[in-house]
Amino acid sequence: MWIILLGMLAATLPIAALNDGSSGTADASPAPAAPERRAPEKTPTAPPPPIETRIEWRRSIAHGTATAGWLERGVILPEEGPGFYTYDPRGQTRPNAAVRRYGTAMLVRELIDLGAWWAREHPGAPRLGIGDLAHEGGGRFELHVSHQNGLDVDIRMPRADGAEGRVGPGTYDRALTQELADHLVARGVEYVFYGPNLTVRGPAGVVEVWPNHDDHLHVRFRDPDGAGN
Secondary structure (H helix, E strand, O other): OHHHHHHHHHHHOOHHHHHHOOOOOOOOOOOOOOOOOOOOOOOOOOOOOOHHHHOOOOOOEEEEOOOOEEEEOOEEOOOEEOOEEEOEOOOOEOOOOHHHOEEOHHHHHHHHHHHHHHHHHOOOOOOEEEOOOEOOOOOOOOOOOOOOOOOEEEEOOOEOOOOOOOOOOOOEOHHHHHHHHHHHHHOOOOEEEEOOOOOOOOOOOOEEEOOOOOOOEEEEOOOOOOOOO
16 A cells, blocks of 8 residues: 555656655756857957058159169158069069168159059959169169169069969060050150060060060159259
């Protein structure tokens, strides 16, 4: 008889009470859930200042000629910007040394505009590599006969494989290089020199072959003040 009564009593108790030794309260509240963990919010990084604010603009003057001249109040081109980067031709490294990136304000402005045009027209293409301009005060410049008065600049041809780096007759993109040369001619540059193993077309007397220029275009802009002073 007692065995039967105990069996009936056990059947009326909640299963939880039998399993965990609790008081037998059927509606016991569940344990509180662990608070949700949220990833710490990242502090937004301020964008770099526009390239214009990083340039100390001055009224500069190109004196004399590209092969016998000097530069007054030169303006330094930033290490890189939209559509361009700078490189040092001595070791083909980048960026170019600051002492090799001076030009007239006009030249620096033209290069910034050139880079912006390139980035806009060819967003998937490699950026233009900008080599030597001039020293801060112009004058004689190792590796060069010209580059003395802030109107000359060396520009790498775009590579056919889309990379940014050394380039030569077997690796340059002919179509993009021609488009670059055409754009420079349309801007009214004085000269675009290219190497004897390259193929670049343009007006005679403006686009010309020149020795030792198989890895870049040598561009000379016109003196905005005339023939030099």
